[in-house]
Every structure is written in C-alpha cells, then in structure tokens.
Amino acid sequence: ADFGYRKVPEEEKEKLVHGVFSSVASKYDEMNDAMSLGIHRLWKKYLIEKLDCGMRPNAAEPLQFLDVAGGTGDIAFGLLDHAREKFGDNVSKMTVADINADMLKEGERRCLATPYANSPRINFIVQNGEKLEAIPDNSVDVYTVAFGIRNFTNIQAGLDAAYRVLKPGGIFACLEFSQVQDPVLDYIYQLYSFSCLPMMGQFIADDRESYQYLVESIRKFPNQEKFAGMVRKAGFYVPGKGYDNLTFGVAAIHVGVKL
Numbered sequence: 198a199d200f201g202y203r204k205v206p207e208e209e210k211e212k213l214v215h216g217v218f219s220s221v222a223s224k225y226d227e228m229n230d231a232m233s234l235g236i237h238r239l240w241k242k243y244l245i246e247k248l249d250c251g252m253r254p255n256a257a258e259p260l261q262f263l264d265v266a267g268g269t270g271d272i273a274f275g276l277l278d279h280a281r282e283k284f285g286d287n288v289s290k291m292t293v294a295d296i297n298a299d300m301l302k303e304g305e306r307r308c309l310a311t312p313y314a315n316s317p318r319i320n321f322i323v324q325n326g327e328k329l330e331a332i333p334d335n336s337v338d339v340y341t342v343a344f345g346i347r348n349f350t351n352i353q354a355g356l357d358a359a360y361r362v363l364k365p366g367g368i369f370a371c372l373e374f375s376q377v378q379d380p381v382l383d384y385i386y387q388l389y390s391f392s393c394l395p396m397m398g399q400f401i402a403d404d405r406e407s408y409q410y411l412v413e414s415i416r417k418f419p420n421q422e423k424f425a426g427m428v429r430k431a432g433f434y435v436p437g438k439g440y441d442n443l444t445f446g447v448a449a450i451h452v453g454v455k456l
C-alpha cells in the first residue's frame with residue numbers, strides 16, 4: 198500500500214524543504230516529538246554515547262566537530278556536553294552548519310542557555326550540506342548529520358562533501374529515519390505516518406503540508422543497505438554491515454571512517 202504517497206519533483210524539493218523548516222523552526226521540538234513519539238531524544242542520546250567523542254587526556258589537539266543540518270543544535274550541544282562530562286574536554290570545537298538561517302537562529306537562541314553561550318568554541322554557519330563550501334578539505338574529526346540528509350536534493354553529493362571535509366581517520370555518523378524491517382510493524386507504522394501524522398501537523402502547527410512532506414521524505418529515503426552502499430561509494434570504510442537499527446528500523450545510525 199502506498200497510502201497516498203506523492204513524489205516531490207527534484208526542482209521543487211529545495212524550496213519546499215526551506216519552507217518546511219522556516220515555518221516550523223520554533224515549533225521544532227513538538228514536531229520531532231510527534232514524528233517519533235518522543236523517541237528521537239533517546240536516539241540522539243544513543244548516537245552521542247555510541248560515538249563517545251572527546252579529547253583524551255594524552256591527545257595533542259582538540260577535536261573539530263561538524264554537525265551538518267544541525268538546525269536547533271541538539272546534537273551539537275549533546276556532543277560537547279558528552280566530551281566535557283566524560284573526558285573533561287573544555288576545548289574541542291563545534292561548527293553547526295544548516296542551509297536554513299531560521300533554524301540556525303533558533304539554535305543560536307538555544308545556545309544561550311548552554312555552557313557554550315558566546316563561546317568561540319561553537320559557531321553557526323549557513324551552508325548547503327551538499328557542498329560545505331566554507332569548510333576546508335581534511336579539517337574535521339567528527340561529522341554528524343541527524344534527520345537532515347534525507348532533505349538534501351543530492352544525497353550522494355552530501356556524502357562526498359562529508360568525505361572531503363573529514364581528516365583521514367575522521368568519523369562520519371548519520372542518524373536518519375529508515376525502513377522498519379518487519380512487514381507487519383511496517384504496515385502499522387505506515388498507517389500511523391500517512392493518516393495520523395498529517396492530522397497531528399494540522400493540529401500542532403496548523404501546517405498539514407509540512408508534515409505530509411516529512412512523511413513522504415522518510416518513505417522515499419534509501420533503506421539501510423542502500424544507504425550503507427552510498428556511504429561506501431563516497432569512499433568511506435564502513436565497519437560491519439554499516440548500520441545500527443533503532444526501534445525496529447524506524448531510524449538507523451550509519452557510520453563510516455575516512456581511511
């Protein structure tokens with residue numbers, strides 16, 4: 198069953214994505230909570246703990262993080278918190294890059310309530326993740342992208358850009374909605390996505406269209422295996438099968454290493 202799935206033409210996608218995130222920037226948490234029934238917070242925590250980043254006591258240099266499609270800064274603040282709490286790392290640096298200035302503004306606003314407020318350790322820049330023009334080659338230790346890459350018009354270009362900016366030995370990690378593996382659970386999940394979610398969107402944000410788009414973008418995104426293949430194609434070494442399923446595959450984490 199396709200539950201009314203409508204394909205978004207490529208040329209419409211960038212404009213649509215921009216509209217979606219500008220219109221939801223301040224209601225972003227409610228939307229994420231609705232999409233994932235609040236579970237996105239646990240997935241993000243899992244990603245941060247899995248990566249276990251932070252400058253080790255005998256390391257020569259601080260880490261350079263890059264969180265792409267970082268929007269409201271959840272992952273960025275979480276990674277810096279983990280580095281500080283677990284490794285006493287108060288020096289590593291974070292760049293939050295997003296194509297949408299409204300989302301970044303929301304991130305900067307939230308940053309004021311963190312220990313990184315007005316710190317030179319964190320900067321927010323408008324960047325298209327498909328190009329990352331302001332980020333030099335071989336300059337990043339840890340690249341993260343959470344619930345962002347499926348909105349890229351050209352996903353492979355995004356992966357190629359990630360490979361370019363990472364240092365040799367650098368880590369790529371992507372948290373994204375994926376494909377529920379069990380067919381029965383998938384049927385229930387599709388039913389929820391295509392009927393309940395747009396209705397919730399209408400209710401929470403008075404914005405049925407944006408939610409509709411998000412549901413469609415999840416459906417269209419390559420499944421776990423296919424996406425792992427794209428990560429390999431960008432040049433990364435992909436350990437094991439290349440991904441971890443979260444909540445039956447509703448989301449997945451893909452990891453790659455630039456050798």
Ligand code: SAM
Nearest residue numbers: 218266267268295296297300325326343345348
């Ligand atoms: N990473 C954040 C999180 O997990 O809470 C925000 C995720 S939000 C669902 C998706 C973000 O992707 C939006 O902020 C949007 O502006 C950004 N985005 C979409 N296309 C992009 C692109 N080509 N380059 C960079 N960011 C993009």
